Amino acid sequence: MLSGWGRWPIARCAVTEPGTSAAAGAALADFTSIIPRGNGRSYGDASLNPDGVLLTSRLGHMLTLDEAAGVLECEGGTLLSDIIEALLPRGWFAPVTPGTRFVTVGGMIAADVHGKNHHGAGGFGGHLLWLDLALPDGRVLRCSPAEHEELFAATCGGMGLTGLILRAAFRLLRVETARIRQRTVRAPDLDAAFAIFESAQDWTYSVAWIDGLQTDARLGRSLLFLGEHARAEELPLAERSRPFARAARAPKRVPIDFPAIALSRLPVRAFNTLYYQRQRPGDALVDLYPYFYPLDALLEWNRIYGRRGFVQYQCVLPLAESRAGMRRLLEAIARGGNASFLAVLKRMGAESFGHLSFPMEGYTLAMDFPTSTGNLALLDRLDAITAEHGGRIYLAKDARAAPATMRGYPRLERFRAVRRDYGLVGRLESLQSQRLEIG
Amino acid sequence: MTQPLSPVLIIGAGSDIARALARAYAARGCALILAARDPAALATLASDLEIRHRAAVTLVACDVTAADPEPFVTSLPVLPGTVVMVAGLLGDQAESAADAAVAERVMATNYNGPARLLLSLARRMEARGSGAIIGISSVAGERGRGSNFIYGSAKAGFTAFLSGLRNHLARKGVHVLTVKPGFVATRMTEGMELPPRLTARPEQVAEAILRAQEKGRDVVYVKPLWRMIMAIIRAVPEGVFKKLSL
Numbered sequence: 001m002l003s004g005w006g007r008w009p010i011a012r013c014a015v016t017e018p019g020t021s022a023a024a025g026a027a028l029a030d031f032t033s034i035i036p037r038g039n040g041r042s043y044g045d046a047s048l049n050p051d052g053v054l055l056t057s058r059l060g061h062m063l064t065l066d067e068a069a070g071v072l073e074c075e076g077g078t079l080l081s082d083i084i085e086a087l088l089p090r091g092w093f094a095p096v097t098p099g100t101r102f103v104t105v106g107g108m109i110a111a112d113v114h115g116k117n118h119h120g121a122g123g124f125g126g127h128l129l130w131l132d133l134a135l136p137d138g139r140v141l142r143c144s145p146a147e148h149e150e151l152f153a154a155t156c157g158g159m160g161l162t163g164l165i166l167r168a169a170f171r172l173l174r175v176e177t178a179r180i181r182q183r184t185v186r187a188p189d190l191d192a193a194f195a196i197f198e199s200a201q202d203w204t205y206s207v208a209w210i211d212g213l214q215t216d217a218r219l220g221r222s223l224l225f226l227g228e229h230a231r232a233e234e235l236p237l238a239e240r241s242r243p244f245a246r247a248a249r250a251p252k253r254v255p256i257d258f259p260a261i262a263l264s265r266l267p268v269r270a271f272n273t274l275y276y277q278r279q280r281p282g283d284a285l286v287d288l289y290p291y292f293y294p295l296d297a298l299l300e301w302n303r304i305y306g307r308r309g310f311v312q313y314q315c316v317l318p319l320a321e322s323r324a325g326m327r328r329l330l331e332a333i334a335r336g337g338n339a340s341f342l343a344v345l346k347r348m349g350a351e352s353f354g355h356l357s358f359p360m361e362g363y364t365l366a367m368d369f370p371t372s373t374g375n376l377a378l379l380d381r382l383d384a385i386t387a388e389h390g391g392r393i394y395l396a397k398d399a400r401a402a403p404a405t406m407r408g409y410p411r412l413e414r415f416r417a418v419r420r421d422y423g424l425v426g427r428l429e430s431l432q433s434q435r436l437e438i439g
Numbered sequence: 440m441t442q443p444l445s446p447v448l449i450i451g452a453g454s455d456i457a458r459a460l461a462r463a464y465a466a467r468g469c470a471l472i473l474a475a476r477d478p479a480a481l482a483t484l485a486s487d488l489e490i491r492h493r494a495a496v497t498l499v500a501c502d503v504t505a506a507d508p509e510p511f512v513t514s515l516p517v518l519p520g521t522v523v524m525v526a527g528l529l530g531d532q533a534e535s536a537a538d539a540a541v542a543e544r545v546m547a548t549n550y551n552g553p554a555r556l557l558l559s560l561a562r563r564m565e566a567r568g569s570g571a572i573i574g575i576s577s578v579a580g581e582r583g584r585g586s587n588f589i590y591g592s593a594k595a596g597f598t599a600f601l602s603g604l605r606n607h608l609a610r611k612g613v614h615v616l617t618v619k620p621g622f623v624a625t626r627m628t629e630g631m632e633l634p635p636r637l638t639a640r641p642e643q644v645a646e647a648i649l650r651a652q653e654k655g656r657d658v659v660y661v662k663p664l665w666r667m668i669m670a671i672i673r674a675v676p677e678g679v680f681k682k683l684s685l
């Protein structure tokens with residue numbers, strides 16, 4: 001029984017867990033229909049397929065580290081958390097990181113993940129030198145911006161539907177410390193939040209945490225977190241000799257499934273208000289881990305939504321439509337009254353070369369909803385608003401959208417053509433690709 | 440608590456248990472010598488250990504069934520501080536029972552070969568006055584069962600060998616540890632229906648071995664429940680045992 005991070009939907013899947021690239025290639029050929037799976041941090045059904053799921057957990061070796069060029073070559077199943085643990089003490093960090101470090105390199109490529117630096121650094125795919133892709137016909141092709149370019153463009157953001165990413169090489173980011181210089185800014189409403197984002201474009205990292213339950217004048221009330229990698233000279237004197245030291249904290253684990261009541265409206269409102277009040281505006285040096293991965297400190301936090309699981313909604317709207325569209329989305333959510341304590345707003349930079357890559361220049365909004373019929377209906381309304389404003393939804397978060405939402409991806413036809421050209425239709429499939437009729 | 444003696448020679452290094460062991464030793468700062476029939480297949484593991492843990496890793500070829508272990512032992516870059524014998528072969532009982540050559544291979548891979556090789560290393564460690572010898576045996580060696588007694592008897596021999604070697608080296612500064620993993624989810628057991636509560640992951644086996652080594656233990660069962668189960672199985676009178684279908 002497998003599911004994504006949202007624990008909904010759940011499917012019984014035939015799995016295979018090869019230990020070598022050769023065995024993985026053979027498995028691709030053996031199964032009539034299969035989908036690769038990284039660390040299962042996509043929320044919905046992107047890495048589910050009852051006929052076959054290829055687990056990459058044993059294909060997680062780091063292969064070469066070129067410290068002169070700042071390039072890491074590793075297998076697709078390598079966990080970002082392991083990479084950071086090994087390389088941060090040597091002054092290297094990932095060029096792009098999602099809000100959890102428990103993802104694989106294969107999953108980061110397949111979703112062309114974005115981080116808090118998307119407005120400047122773009123998606124993860126833009127930092128790749130090449131990737132080796134195994135196809136069901138037994139071939140392994142090196143894809144890059146210069147070789148098999150169409151396959152490369154389809155694979156970055158292609159949600160595992162173009163083959164198995166065996167290996168990849170990507171550029172690392174030089175850092176001097178394991179700290180972030182963080183500036184916290186309060187935005188009393190949505191317009192203020194947009195204004196701060198636009199004026200903070202030269203900050204490397206920026207993200208806003210929106211209180212999704214505020215309405216009217218306080219709609220979009222948020223906290224913005226801006227950040228830069230701290231330089232060695234910004235550390236207190238006593239810490240400069242050990243710029244990569246960090247306090248070891250054992251992660252906590254959510255012990256049981258929370259009962260549904262725990263997430264009803266009232267406590268969420270209280271939590272949000274408290275959080276908004278407690279975060280002090282101003283500058284601070286914070287550890288890199290809680291800055292990028294606030295939720296990773298609580299292992300299995302997805303269990304707080306109880307047995308029914310939850311869905312996450314994330315969409316992006318083009319810049320010109322963002323102001324009007326975000327307002328409509330937030331109003332619809334607030335009216336729905338659906339408890340949700342994670343609402344994230346972020347300015348995105350230019351669109352990438354990936355045919356199904358999610359980001360586009362504009363603003364993205366993400367939040368969690370406990371699975372319920374009321375919430376699923378609300379999400380359909382959000383899809384309609386997103387479409388009306390020329391936006392799109394993020395496949396890595398999706399578990400329920402209708403095929404029509406794929407119209408948000410104007411290069412879908414080119415993606416389909418790649419699938420046909422390389423004989424992938426019917427061979428690499430997920431419950432998501434079938435539901436969305438990606439073909 | 441003592442640090443494991445470096446470098447650590449792991450024989451049968453391609454197995455899942457050995458890979459987990461290599462990671463655990465490297466994480467503790469040990470240098471590694473990884474021995475397998477096809478050392479080239481270990482290149483990805485070696486680079487991973489070097490990047491993750493900055494471990495010094497040497498790959499060497501070794502077939503434990505070789506009649507003479509001396510060429511392998513003398514070819515080692517140094518006499519290791521710790522040696523872990525992981526190589527083993529489950530084989531198929533029916534095939535082993537039907538074909539002497541198959542049975543011979545199971546016996547050679549689980550007993551003759553490992554014993555010969557460890558003897559050769561033990562002599563040198565004894566002369567040096569330090570070392571740790573770790574053998575992965577099996578609960579299958581505690582009582583012969585109809586369903587796998589070729590493997591079981593070879594492991595029984597290996598267990599007896601390790602206990603005798605421990606006795607012999609007890610006052611010579613060389614620690615001998617016998618490991619009985621119980622069921623482990625590895626390539627060896629792929630496709631078998633194993634009871635989850637009695638089945639360990641390779642990482643658990645590795646951690647149990649390192650802890651036992653650090654504490655100077657003699658025998659370790661990875662899942663403690665196995666110690667009880669095997670005590671009961673050993674206590675069943677032979678007259679009754681022979682009628683059970685096990």
Ligand SMILES: Cc1cc2nc3c(=O)[nH]c(=O)nc-3n(C[C@H](O)[C@H](O)[C@H](O)COP(=O)(O)OP(=O)(O)OC[C@H]3O[C@@H](n4cnc5c(N)ncnc54)[C@H](O)[C@@H]3O)c2cc1C
Binds near residue numbers: 042
């Ligand atoms: C708390 C949290 C925060 C997050 N924050 C962000 C964020 O800020 N930005 C962002 O972009 N995303 C974010 N995500 C989503 C996450 O980064 C993506 O879903 C990512 O793809 C998960 O990687 P994974 O290894 O777990 O892959 P899985 O979830 O297992 O798989 C995801 C997709 O990748 C494919 N895939 C996996 N491995 C391979 C491979 N080796 N070859 C080919 N295809 C493969 C699968 O088929 C599937 O379609 C977040 C998720 C969580 C849980």
Ligand SMILES: NC(=O)c1ccc[n+]([C@@H]2O[C@H](COP(=O)([O-])OP(=O)(O)OC[C@H]3O[C@@H](n4cnc5c(N)ncnc54)[C@H](OP(=O)(O)O)[C@@H]3O)[C@@H](O)[C@H]2O)c1
Binds near residue numbers: 476
């Ligand atoms: N899995 C279990 O449930 C279980 C339970 C109890 C004990 N054990 C023991 O644990 C050990 C490791 O087993 P495993 O489960 O990890 O299975 P495995 O992957 O099959 O490991 C066996 C290892 O032995 C090696 N080997 C076989 N013949 C060899 C030879 N002639 N020379 C050198 N190496 C040889 C294999 O090398 P190649 O890669 O070259 O084939 C392989 O690396 C074995 O001793 C096994 O008996 C396992």
